[in-house]
Amino acid sequence: MTEQPVLEVTGLVKHYQTGSRLGGARSVVRAVDGVDLTIGRGEILGLVGESGSGKSTVGKCVSRLTTPTSGTVKLLGRDISTLTRGQMRPFRNDVHVVFQDPFSSLNPRMTVGQIVMEPLRQHGHGNRRERIGTAAEMLERTGLSHDIRSRYPHELSGGQRQRVALARALVLGPSLVVADEPVSALDVSVQASILNVILDLQADMGFSCLFITHDLSVVEFISDRIAVMYLGKIMETTTRGELFRDPQHPYTQSLLSAAPVADPAGVRNRDRIILSGDLPSPSEPVTGCPFHSRCPIAIEKCVTDVPPLAGITAPDHLTACHLVTAESGAPDISAPINSMGGTPSVHNAS
């Protein structure tokens, strides 16, 4: 390692208590259950997973909108996982968040100019005149015209609001931006323009980004590296090209197989693996590999032993699966043998 990573997460755990404190059944939701991540300078890490996989909770822990149950979160080398609100304050310069819903993440009673100036004011940057100038410049860089400053969020379209949210997140020049499904609520043409702006600004300002999404095509487009999450754990992490070229974990394989691709010739001639069952409830403890209940090729060991996330075939391609071996690489999930898990239906669409 030549350079210190911007973000280094080790053994991150976040458990939520559910149920009433006044009696009745209480249970623990294991939203995040031991996650390790590193993001280098200027790198975009795509965190992909289905609903309930804990990807947003990772984002909240990293930006310290919530306190992790255990584990460390190192931002630029400093552990921020146990800081109090007051102690965290100076570090908020360095990590900012863009949320999914641009309709509820902007204060409806502030003008666009005030919204973008607010982080500068909170952190005591410059005088009022300077702040107005900085905010105007930031808005312009996100592709908004300067006359938008005096408008209120309700007057803007979804795409414009998301640009404002982006300007607010970037105005302090953070080292890390946590983007939690920033384009999921938008139409494709608007989504395209926001992705373009994110990439342009990233090239320009050099921030690192934790990009959380459920959309495989978006993650493939924007990420340098990708981490696949399932039930609170990372299943596989590697570079973008490698993940799509050689998906190793059975979950990654089925996810890629299930994702619709806008190319009829390619889609209709492939075998599609359809998983049986649903995501298990994160409040019920799972033994072994979290994916074993739906995995078409699970063996006995998968039910009892938790597979470690390790570089089995290459040091930068980490997979948490007992069936990936250094000799034969990824298992073939369309050929189930002695399955302990769900039986998938393999469907040839042609």
Next chain:
Amino acid sequence: MRVLDVSHLRVEFGTEDGRIFAVKDVSFTLGRGEILALVGESGCGKSTVAMSIPRLLGDSNVTIGGSVRLNGADLSSLNEKEMQAVRGKDISVVFQEPMTSLNPAYTIGNQIAEVIRQHQKLSRQAAKARAIELLELVGIPDAARRLGAFPHELSGGMRQRVMIAIAVACDPQVLIADEPTTALDVTIQAGILDIFRRLRDTLGTSIILITHDLGVVADIADRVAIMYAGRIVELCSAQDVFSLPSHPYTRGLLGALPARAVMQGGRRRLTDIPGFVPPPTTDPDECQFAPRCPRATAECIIRRPALELVAAEHEVACYHPGPGDTP
């Protein structure tokens, strides 16, 4: 064979702020066993088309023009009671939100049996047996036991399967699915799309699939209608829409897809369509895409281009259609 024939459909809503032209002029046909995708961005009128075919829009403040023919019979001539007999039997609908479209107070077995007994003279026992059969058809394991389950006990994917079971209970000729997988995860979505494919193959059901996801279109549609501002701008086979997109809007939509950008050589800029969708409050005689269109000429704002054939079974509403990079 044509099952459904929609011609010059027009839907206007009267609101306090004036008229809203949700659907301006939409015509298409649907063959037996065909899957037609209606594609467009928010506000283009695709859901309104879906709702107006089985006349689910109500009567107050709505004006519907044009005709909808089912096997040649005009549905607009039917009264509400006759329409009741058509809904759920000949034409049925699956909505986007599986969380809110089931009644929380009844078991799913009850809700499936209700549709069956509404349209067919079956005993309770026979209706129950049919309900089990339907749940098995849509891939719900342990169907007999699940009949007694309430909607809240099921996951989103399971509820959507129940909705489909209800929709196909009486072997409808036309199934309208309005964004049926949008609220679901991809691995669940793949299973649901597979059910549609099987319904088409085994029962010959014709399906209108409303979606904004061109990936879903590539996966299961036979034909595609691209909608913009209340009109169809391009109507062609699912193959053509990807290999020979002709309307500048269709080309823009495809250019905006991250997956295609990756396929065509790594991370490069996506095409964004400048400007905004026009407000639905006017219906001028011009191409409504012209202000955002890279190919627009004076002609485009003088008279609206009609949907015309540019190749076999490929219609486009544009004066400057065709491939080639937009300037």
